[in-house]
Amino acid sequence: MLTVGDKFPAWKLMGVEGPSADKLELKEYSSEQYRNSWQVVFFWPKDFTFVCPTEIAAFGRLNEEFADRDAQVLGLSGDSEFVHHAWRKDHPDLADLPFPMLADSKHELMRALGVEGEDGFAQRAVFVVDQNGEIQFSMVTAGSVGRNPKEVLRVLDALQTDELCPCNWNKGEQTLDPVALLSGE
Template sequence: MLQVGQPAPDFTLEGVDGKDFREVSLSDYRGRWVVLFFYPLDFTFVCPTEIVGFNERYPEFKKLGAEILGASVDSKFSHLAWISQELGELHYPLLSDITKEVARNYGILIEQQGVSLRGLYIVDPDGVLRYELVHDLNVGRSVDETLRVLGALQTGELCPIDWRQGIKTLGKG
């Protein structure tokens, strides 16, 4: 069972980066923070709000030294069509977990439906899972909260409830 504090399961997936297909491995991002999020399916209702929301805030993630990776069980061809028809230019890749193996390894695959729950993971520069959040299919995630937690993790200190950048931490743990 996947747990915070353990190495994040590595993977190599094909995806769409810009308008191009390419392979992406989690290990390619060693030395950087990674925000990895899974969404159920392309061409749905809640998913584009999240993908566009993370895209609009991409500069804030980059400022914190983090990369974003989106993934679903759709094909890379479906991703490309969705980006071209609806989403527009994305600043981060959408990856195809067509075999569902990565969603299964992260513990978020709904086997009966063949889709993943809305899982979000923050992986530190050493490849260690530092945060995981799983939502029901019907509820989108908060980009604000993801940025808040990423910033808190990067302090390496104890952060109280509702901690935000600029607020004093509780010091080293």
């Protein structure tokens, strides 16, 4: 699996986005569109499941906070854009997602990142990618355990300080000053 310090692979995928189930739009997206901003890229195993929509909706509720930090949220699985479209129309928590659901139907991106599971589905992985296309954070959880998008946002905040952040640090709190720590201040 690619991890911190690795270059996030270039990609071009179809996806679905839109303000409501009646106005969903299918279109092509690419890494080029987001090359000068932070990206929060998360994978879920498959559509029409149980844990996945809880995470997707939670990322959606925090989308404005990610956007305030110049970070684009991008969610994807190996399902097609047509399956994503049907799921968004079927599931009330997904109808108004403010970010695209991307279709890695050929599994090229999940293979390049090393997050295709032995069962052929995407692992429950998340990557925070900086504006230079370098992975700054990666995490995979068991398929039965949903991620915490607030923790991903907290990590993004810490990364964007470009300073040393202690355990459980939150935006607005003091960062660590190694000079002061070494001098006993």
